[in-house]
Amino acid sequence: MTKLQNLTKGFFKENPIFVYLLGMCPSLAVTGSFETALGMGILVVFVLTLSNVAISIFRNLIPTEVRTPAYIVIIATFVTIVQMLTNAFALDLSIALGVFIPLIVVNCLILGRAEAFASKNSIIDSAIDGFGMGLGFTLGLVVIGIFREFLATGGIMYGIYLPFFVDAPVTLFSLDWIINLFATDFAITDYGLKIFTSPAGAFMSIGLILSFINFRRLRKERKINIEKQKMIEEKKRIALEKKKAKEALVKAGAE
Amino acid sequence: MLGKLKKAFVLLIIGVISGGSIYLVNELTWELIRDNQIKLEEKQYSVIFEDGVNFEATVLEGDISKKVEVYDESLNLLGYIFKGTRVNNYGRITVLVGINVDNEIEQVVIASTNNTPNNVQIIKSKYIMNFDGQSVNSEINYDAKTGASYTYASIQEVIEDSITYYLNEGGE
Amino acid sequence: MWPAIILIVSLVAIYIASYILNKRTPIPEECREALDEASCSACSNFSCSHKVEEEE
Amino acid sequence: MDFASLGAAIIFAMLINNVILMQFLGICPFLGVSKRTSSAIGMSGAVLFVMVIASMAAYLIYYYILVPYNIEYLQIIVFILVIASLVQLVEMVLKKFSKPLYKSLGIYLPLITTNCAILGVAQGNIISDFPSTMSVGAGFVLASVTALGTGLGFGLIMFAFSSIREKLESSNVPESWKGVPISLVVAGLMSIAFIGLVGIV
Numbered sequence: 230m231t232k233l234q235n236l237t238k239g240f241f242k243e244n245p246i247f248v249y250l251l252g253m254c255p256s257l258a259v260t261g262s263f264e265t266a267l268g269m270g271i272l273v274v275f276v277l278t279l280s281n282v283a284i285s286i287f288r289n290l291i292p293t294e295v296r297t298p299a300y301i302v303i304i305a306t307f308v309t310i311v312q313m314l315t316n317a318f319a320l321d322l323s324i325a326l327g328v329f330i331p332l333i334v335v336n337c338l339i340l341g342r343a344e345a346f347a348s349k350n351s352i353i354d355s356a357i358d359g360f361g362m363g364l365g366f367t368l369g370l371v372v373i374g375i376f377r378e379f380l381a382t383g384g385i386m387y388g389i390y391l392p393f394f395v396d397a398p399v400t401l402f403s404l405d406w407i408i409n410l411f412a413t414d415f416a417i418t419d420y421g422l423k424i425f426t427s428p429a430g431a432f433m434s435i436g437l438i439l440s441f442i443n444f445r446r447l448r449k450e451r452k453i454n455i456e457k458q459k460m461i462e463e464k465k466r467i468a469l470e471k472k473k474a475k476e477a478l479v480k481a482g483a484e
Numbered sequence: 485m486l487g488k489l490k491k492a493f494v495l496l497i498i499g500v501i502s503g504g505s506i507y508l509v510n511e512l513t514w515e516l517i518r519d520n521q522i523k524l525e526e527k528q529y530s531v532i533f534e535d536g537v538n539f540e541a542t543v544l545e546g547d548i549s550k551k552v553e554v555y556d557e558s559l560n561l562l563g564y565i566f567k568g569t570r571v572n573n574y575g576r577i578t579v580l581v582g583i584n585v586d587n588e589i590e591q592v593v594i595a596s597t598n599n600t601p602n603n604v605q606i607i608k609s610k611y612i613m614n615f616d617g618q619s620v621n622s623e624i625n626y627d628a629k630t631g632a633s634y635t636y637a638s639i640q641e642v643i644e645d646s647i648t649y650y651l652n653e654g655g656e
Numbered sequence: 657m658w659p660a661i662i663l664i665v666s667l668v669a670i671y672i673a674s675y676i677l678n679k680r681t682p683i684p685e686e687c688r689e690a691l692d693e694a695s696c697s698a699c700s701n702f703s704c705s706h707k708v709e710e711e712e
Numbered sequence: 713m714d715f716a717s718l719g720a721a722i723i724f725a726m727l728i729n730n731v732i733l734m735q736f737l738g739i740c741p742f743l744g745v746s747k748r749t750s751s752a753i754g755m756s757g758a759v760l761f762v763m764v765i766a767s768m769a770a771y772l773i774y775y776y777i778l779v780p781y782n783i784e785y786l787q788i789i790v791f792i793l794v795i796a797s798l799v800q801l802v803e804m805v806l807k808k809f810s811k812p813l814y815k816s817l818g819i820y821l822p823l824i825t826t827n828c829a830i831l832g833v834a835q836g837n838i839i840s841d842f843p844s845t846m847s848v849g850a851g852f853v854l855a856s857v858t859a860l861g862t863g864l865g866f867g868l869i870m871f872a873f874s875s876i877r878e879k880l881e882s883s884n885v886p887e888s889w890k891g892v893p894i895s896l897v898v899a900g901l902m903s904i905a906f907i908g909l910v911g912i913v
Binding site (some may be wrong): 250254257258301302305309328331334335336337340424427433437440443447 | 734737739743788793796826831835888894895896903907
């Protein structure tokens, strides 16, 4: 596996949320808006990369029979540090995520990568793996976050919880201007599907997204199956024709 | 035996490193975190008194945990903010009550809570503003004006405590 | 600083001691079949002590 | 703390602020161990047991060790270590002394160190604006009662959900919705139903 493959495998092929269903608690709870989802993803990238590196450094020293306790201590240390840094530099984000920052400790993705990858590979590979898997997790969260926020408010906002690069909250995207071509004084937020901000909407939107992914996968499989069937039939036909030709030849030879 | 000692030593080192690094990061960040929290609270104060710029907070013992004197730019006293926390069946709730110098309730704000978000949302959007502008000298008729059956008793208790404190101590 | 380090080291020691003691306690024979019912699936996979036992 | 308010706290933690449907904690066992009713009940029993003990232990450690020494910032690592060692100890005791109990509950214990519901409830009982009017003892009672209610709520939802899922197995679901997607939609519908319970206490 090359380094690039190692980095990008978490995006689609081994996406932690959509393929392995890891870390479902945060992906339901903090995806109410695009921004909280992005913030959570960034924190997970940090923790995952750092813990992967640390575990990879210690991998030959940690006795095998007590490796799970050692991993838990290391991960909890990094989560505590990340929580303090969030409190210091992005308090709004920390309040919005609430109890789900401490809960990164029990996110199965992080313990899983530690056990499956970092305990067996070199420091650089583990860092790349942690970073890539973290980005894949972020991608999953952001997709769900955009889906929910767009359905609930008709637009995407940035700048409320993450006070970086912008002075005041900005609307990244909104349906308002399209509709305002035909009508005046129209605010799409009044017509948002508010259910998608609530817990019920969280379950349903992930269900919808997963079923869409399943649908795509099944259609692809069906196509491949049909191609295969065709190939097999083609081969059979060719074999049959050859056989016939041979028989005809044998017949002709006998006569 | 030697192997066991070595393992114990490695685990000890991991424990010491994790404890030490958490301690160090805490040393570096706790002042920033405290400043942030003060800033956050001042933001809530300036929601109550829009012209408020200078805040002088006093920590108190008892039902009202904090008293804040609010001054505007030219150091005129605008009013007082009282902070109180209650525990109810739904969890914990912290309320800020602003009383201005005209003896009226300026505004009531829920500072923080772990109560059901839906409930809090309803109260925030519909009922809590009904306290605004009521005079604190006479008895407040909660039911008629504020929809008491929808507001938590906890919020009312904090408001009553604030008024009692204000009338007894005069905010001083 | 020292209270923090002492507390963490002692808690880690307690955890590891209980972890090792638990591992050395054998699973009762008649419960082995029931273990399959609680299959170590999805997230729980990684801290699952049944699985570790099968590996070694 | 009188008896009525404790009862209200249990009902609140169990039904209104439900741990799975409202707080999104413990989704992993909710989706993973809910295929059969029997295993759902075993899992929720184990969770209830560990949740109550862990919340009590975490609360006591927080107010009698962390606060006096001014090291509250260690709470995450301390709580996870306490929960993890509790799980190991309980499993060991069950293995040694009570085979029937181990058979019904114990086999699910190793799965719940990484269950976020337990850490989440322990964390939720400790928040920064602890009121000065409430004693640590009353807070302790409230914390354990909340943990009890949360565990009961977890069990209730696990049982209901696993029963629905057993029926779903035999129903005609479109190919791409089979498995987790349709289960999530069912959970969403249950969540809508539980919104209706807001305000009963």
